[in-house]
Amino acid sequence: MDRFRLGTVRVHRIEEWRGGFAPPDHLFAGYEAAGWSPHAEEFTPDYFDPDSGRVYAFLQSWLIDTGHLRILFDTGAGNDKHRPDLPVFDHLATDFLGRLAAAGFAPEDIDVVVCSHVHVDHVGWNTRLIDGAWQPTFRNARYLLPLADRDYWDPLVTGIGPGGLGAAVNAGMFEDSVRPIMAAGRAEWVTDGFEVAPGVVLRARPGHTPGQMVMAVDGGDDRALFCGDVVHHPMQIYRPDWNSVFCEDAGQARETRRSVLDEAADSGALLVPAHFGGSHVARVLRDGTGFRPVLRAPR
Numbered sequence: 001m002d003r004f005r006l007g008t009v010r011v012h013r014i015e016e017w018r019g020g021f022a023p024p025d026h027l028f029a030g031y032e033a034a035g036w037s038p039h040a041e042e043f044t045p046d047y048f049d050p051d052s053g054r055v056y057a058f059l060q061s062w063l064i065d066t067g068h069l070r071i072l073f074d075t076g077a078g079n080d081k082h083r084p085d086l087p088v089f090d091h092l093a094t095d096f097l098g099r100l101a102a103a104g105f106a107p108e109d110i111d112v113v114v115c116s117h118v119h120v121d122h123v124g125w126n127t128r129l130i131d132g133a134w135q136p137t138f139r140n141a142r143y144l145l146p147l148a149d150r151d152y153w154d155p156l157v158t159g160i161g162p163g164g165l166g167a168a169v170n171a172g173m174f175e176d177s178v179r180p181i182m183a184a185g186r187a188e189w190v191t192d193g194f195e196v197a198p199g200v201v202l203r204a205r206p207g208h209t210p211g212q213m214v215m216a217v218d219g220g221d222d223r224a225l226f227c228g229d230v231v232h233h234p235m236q237i238y239r240p241d242w243n244s245v246f247c248e249d250a251g252q253a254r255e256t257r258r259s260v261l262d263e264a265a266d267s268g269a270l271l272v273p274a275h276f277g278g279s280h281v282a283r284v285l286r287d288g289t290g291f292r293p294v295l296r297a298p299r
Contacts, residue, residue: 006218007221012103014100030239036061064226070105075124079091133180147189155175190202207253222270228273231257233275234293238295
């Protein structure tokens with residue numbers, strides 16, 4: 001599903017990459033085979049490839065056209081980026097901008113770029129390599145990024161910041177995908193409750209990173225939560241206690257995931273994660289004390 005409506009708001013999916021990412025026991029912290037096995041058939045083939053044993057993942061951006069403003073939510077991994085500790089995204093050469101054009105938009109048409117959080121696969125197309133230098137891809141856009149992620153990910157700031165896996169897989173990311181935006185005067189560091197446009201609001205949902213944000217879009221007769229990496233895979237709707245191994249604060253990430261699923265279930269809002277296959281979105285229903293996903297196109 002590459003496009004849908006939220007009332008008066010048009011949404012376009014812009015795909016960058018798809019493929020097998022990691023075995024579920026490598027992706028999920030807290031993985032238990034007894035929890036995964038009952039759902040493996042349900043997830044095949046759109047969310048899990050049994051031949052490779054890997055979770056099937058996507059990199060995709062969402063373009064929200066309000067009729068007055070064109071907002072690009074998350075910008076993938078980007079081309080030509082040096083990512084030695086995350087080989088699947090190392091020196092990509094995708095036709096992301098061609099797919100943007102196929103949806104009817106040029107980079108110059110984008111008014112606002114929202115990065116849900118500062119991670120390697122959410123800020124990559126902020127910049128592109130032009131004449132050996134990293135330049136803003138969306139030259140007319142304001143880039144909105146979460147303030148709480150700024151100093152945490154900036155390697156020039158000492159005393160705080162990631163360690164271990166987070167530091168390794170995101171090495172070089174700030175220098176090639178964030179600092180050039182700052183240098184060009186295009187970066188705006190925002191906090192909880194920031195209104196992007198009427199009916200489009202950013203909410204702080206930390207844990208995966210300190211500053212991760214969810215973008216709530218109210219189109220009048222339907223609503224969506226563009227939730228970034230609060231949920232990587234439908235399995236985490238069944239098991240909100242399963243983090244990804246890339247979550248910086250495990251306890252906070254679990255608390256945030258449950259709160260977002262509560263909101264989606266109670267409000268009926270469409271959940272729009274960053275990496276889902278299939279229809280790429282979900283509705284969330286309550287199932288006893290837990291949740292279950294409805295993995296189909298929006299109503």
